Amino acid sequence: METQYRGAVLGGLVCQIFFGIILVAIYRALYAGKPQTIPLGHVTTYVWLQQAFFRMLLSNDPELLDKIRTGAIAYDLCRPLHLYGYYYARILAQKVTGSALRALPMLVFAALLPEGWGLCAPVSVPALLAAIVALILGFFCVSAIENITMGFTMRTLDPRGMQAMLSMLITIFAGNILPLTLFPDSWQRVITLLPYAQLLDAPIRLYTGEYSLGMLPQVLAIQGGWTVILILAGCAFWNRNQRKLIIQGG
Numbered sequence: 001m002e003t004q005y006r007g008a009v010l011g012g013l014v015c016q017i018f019f020g021i022i023l024v025a026i027y028r029a030l031y032a033g034k035p036q037t038i039p040l041g042h043v044t045t046y047v048w049l050q051q052a053f054f055r056m057l058l059s060n061d062p063e064l065l066d067k068i069r070t071g072a073i074a075y076d077l078c079r080p081l082h083l084y085g086y087y088y089a090r091i092l093a094q095k096v097t098g099s100a101l102r103a104l105p106m107l108v109f110a111a112l113l114p115e116g117w118g119l120c121a122p123v124s125v126p127a128l129l130a131a132i133v134a135l136i137l138g139f140f141c142v143s144a145i146e147n148i149t150m151g152f153t154m155r156t157l158d159p160r161g162m163q164a165m166l167s168m169l170i171t172i173f174a175g176n177i178l179p180l181t182l183f184p185d186s187w188q189r190v191i192t193l194l195p196y197a198q199l200l201d202a203p204i205r206l207y208t209g210e211y212s213l214g215m216l217p218q219v220l221a222i223q224g225g226w227t228v229i230l231i232l233a234g235c236a237f238w239n240r241n242q243r244k245l246i247i248q249g250g
Contacts, residue, residue: 087147120208138203
C-alpha cells in the first residue's frame with residue numbers, strides 16, 4: 001500500500017533534502033561562530049540520518065483512524081485475528097517501507113555532498129552493523145508508541161490532540177529539531193533514557209562512534225526494555241478498550 005503513492009515519496013524526498021541542507025547550513029554557521037566539542041561531521045551526519053528516516057518518526061495508519069471515527073472497526077472485531085498485533089504489523093510495515101523508499105536515495109545524495117555538508121562514513125564496519133541492529137529495534141519501539149496513541153483515539157474519537165502531542169515529544173526528544181548530542185550533559189543523562197531517544201538517536205550515536213561498541217549491550221537492553229514495556233502496555237490498553245468499545249456510525 002505504501003509503495004502506491006510514488007508522488008508522495010518524491011515530494012517527501014525533495015522536502016527532506018531541502019530541510020537537511022538548511023539545517024546543515026545553520027550548524028555550519030554555528031560552528032563558524034563558536035566551534036563545539038562535537039565534530040561538525042558528526043552533526044551533519046546526525047542531520048542527514050534524521051531526515052532520511054523522518055517517515056519512521058512521524059507517520060500513522062490513516063485507515064485505522066478512519067475506521068475508529070466511522071465505526072468500521074466493528075468489521076475487524078469480527079475477524080479471527082489479534083487486533084493489536086494486526087495493526088502493530090501494519091504500522092511497522094508502513095514505517096519500514098516508507099522510510100526505505102525515502103532513505104536510500106537521500107543517503108546516496110548526502111554521501112555525494114562535499115565534506116562538511118554531507119554524510120560521513122561510519123566509524124567502522126562493526127559500528128555500522130550495530131547501528132543497523134539498533135535501528136531495527138527503533139522501528140519496533142516507535143510502532144509500539146504509535147499504537148498506544150491509537151488506543152487513546154479509541155477513547156476520544158479525535159486523533160489530533162494525541163498526534164500533536166506525540167509529534168512534539170518525538171521531534172524534540174528523538175533529536176529531530178536539535179541533535180541530542182548538543183543538549184547539556186545534565187539533560188542527556190535523562191533524555192537518552194527516554195523511549196524517544198531509542199528511535200534514532202541511539203543508532204546514530206553508534207554509527208558515528210559516540211557510543212562505543214562496548215556500550216551496544218546497554219543500548220540494546222534499553223531499546224528492548226522500552227519496546228517490551230510499550231507493547232505490553234499497548235496490548236493491555238487495546239484489550240481494555242475492546243471490552244468497553246461503543247461503535248458509532250452506520
